[in-house]
Amino acid sequence: MDYVKGNGTKYTFGAYADATTGKVVVETDAPSEVVASVVGVDRGVVDVRKQGVADNFSRRDDVPSFWGGAGITLSAPSARCSSGYTVQDSVGTRFQVTAGHCFTNGQTAVTELGGRVVGTISGNGLPSQDMELISGQSYGSFIYIGGVDSGTGAHVASAGDPVVGFANYCHSGRTTGENCGHTATSVTATVCTSSGCKSPVIAFTGGVLPQGGDSGSPFYVNSVSAPDKHIRGHVIAIGGGTAYAELWSRVSARFGVSIAT
Structure with a gap:
């Protein structure tokens, strides 16, 4: 130990x-x-x-305390998204963040496999802010890393906005797993989709970019000398060779929350 x-x-x-x-x-x-x-x-x-020892859960079949980067959906047939990361309010109540275009207020998110209740949706920020909260369950300060069926997580140590030009940001979602080598090309981008126009947001390129189902997944940077991760936002859109993510500062400001560590 x-x-x-x-x-x-x-x-x-x-x-x-x-x-x-x-x-x-x-x-x-x-x-x-x-x-x-x-x-x-x-x-x-x-x-x-x-021989290795594996947890009896994975990013597509998560269990409490729920982690970021896991596959989430609705109990009825629905598109799949990814959980983002855990935040907490001023009295310590924890929530998970995901993309606002995934679900609507009052709906119940469940795990992709197993159908375990992840929580109730609230605070949807569309059309201008692609973010919402999941609440009502236990949420851990970890995100899944590794492949799409991984049971391995890493601790979240902090959160902040990215730096334009840095070339090794990562995302970790249910469709593509963990991928790094992303370059932040802008933190003042605008992206307009069927759910509305959002600005300012992160634009990033390079590496294996997110795909459908990765919406909501954490966008982060690795620690230099520790296995910890540092949240910079969450994935919201992909188009051609550019992907987009909400800024951490917009999430923090909208919901009045801090990162759960």
């Missing part, structure tokens, strides 16, 4: 005392040098098994 606290969840571990053999069993996908530093080298006592 101390290793994971200090180094993040790059590797997985499972450990238990096997009463039938009298050994401590450690299952992990960590390299040998990491295993040695954690459990020592006494193989007479410790039985190391080289």
Whole structure:
């Protein structure tokens, strides 16, 4: 546990005392040098098994406390979107953010698979602000990373607006998974779709861009020296070789919230 606290969840571990053999069993996908530093080298006592350990949930079949970047929909047949990230108000009540064109006020969002209730929609900002809140359940300060069926998450440490010209922003959604290498080309862009015109928003290019179903997914930057993520907004539109995202500052101002860490 101390290793994971200090180094993040790059590797997985499972450990238990096997009463039938009298050994401590450690299952992990960590390299040998990491295993040695954690459990020592006494193989007479410790039985190391080289295999990963996975959570029994994923971004398309999420469970409370719900994470950002997960697949969400309605209980009746509906288009799929992605959850964004968790915020909290002045008294500590938590919400999740997603794109406003996904659902309407009063509807109940559920997980893409399993149909678990993620929460009730409120605060829809259309036509000028493509954002809304999901409330009523437990929401964690993590976002899914990795592929479309990933069960791995990363901690959200802060939020702020992006810097034009920076070339390694990321998004993580239910359709394309986690992809980085995006360049923020503008933070004063305008995008007009069937749901209305939004401005100012982020325009970004480069890398594997979002696709349908990634709306609402977090737009963020990685930490330099830690596994933490730093929210910059959420995806709202894609056209040609440019994608668009709402600015964190617009979300914070509209709802009077701070990022949940």
